[in-house]
Amino acid sequence: HEKFKSFKGSLDKIGYTIKYEEDVILLDPRNKKLGGRLIINLEKLNLTIKKLNLKTSNTKEYYNLSYKLSIPQNNMNKLKNKIFANECNFEELNAIDFKKGCFVGQEITARIKIRNKLKRRLFALKIDSGKVMPDNLIKFNEKEVGRILIDNPFPFAIVKTIDPDIKEFLNKKLVCGSSKIELIKPDWIKL
Numbered sequence: 001h002e003k004f005k006s007f008k009g010s011l012d013k014i015g016y017t018i019k020y021e022e023d024v025i026l027l028d029p030r031n032k033k034l035g036g037r038l039i040i041n042l043e044k045l046n047l048t049i050k051k052l053n054l055k056t057s058n059t060k061e062y063y064n065l066s067y068k069l070s071i072p073q074n075n076m077n078k079l080k081n082k083i084f085a086n087e088c089n090f091e092e093l094n095a096i097d098f099k100k101g102c103f104v105g106q107e108i109t110a111r112i113k114i115r116n117k118l119k120r121r122l123f124a125l126k127i128d129s130g131k132v133m134p135d136n137l138i139k140f141n142e143k144e145v146g147r148i149l150i151d152n153p154f155p156f157a158i159v160k161t162i163d164p165d166i167k168e169f170l171n172k173k174l175v176c177g178s179s180k181i182e183l184i185k186p187d188w189i190k191l
Contacts, residue, residue, distance in 0.1 A: 001027065003054060004036035015094060023048065030093040031069050031188065067154040070124040070186040075150045078134060082149060083158055086112045087120050092188050119162045123183040125155040130179025138176045140169040148176065159183060161191055
């Protein structure tokens, strides 16, 4: 992120794109903390990284950062047909354009927003003890509040945000089978 801001013509604005020679450099449109991205021909990659004095990060470091920011990147196929774009926090991650149509689920996604009917959200999980499996139920005070959608190495769950207790259970240990878990609430999610 800081390196991106140092390029001539760049702006500190998510998704902002600049051109370097014939290549594209952009600030990640989901979250600035994910840093800049370089779209380039693979044959020129190493030379451009060296020329621009860029730092690359290893995949594990990048996925850990993404997970801590509650942005799923691994095992996304486990979300297929189980969750709507709004519930995946795609509006906050700049992945939905309500002015442009047509995408799969567009009518339902728009209806959820217009009618203010967002009832569930995707959250990263911190596992304090035990292990979780997809479809395991999550409970707070014996009441079901969500379920696991993605398990390890970066677990995510869909959680009921209309529950009046959500503000209370966001900061508490939850029960998932014999496991104890906590929700990771990023600062960019408004509840």
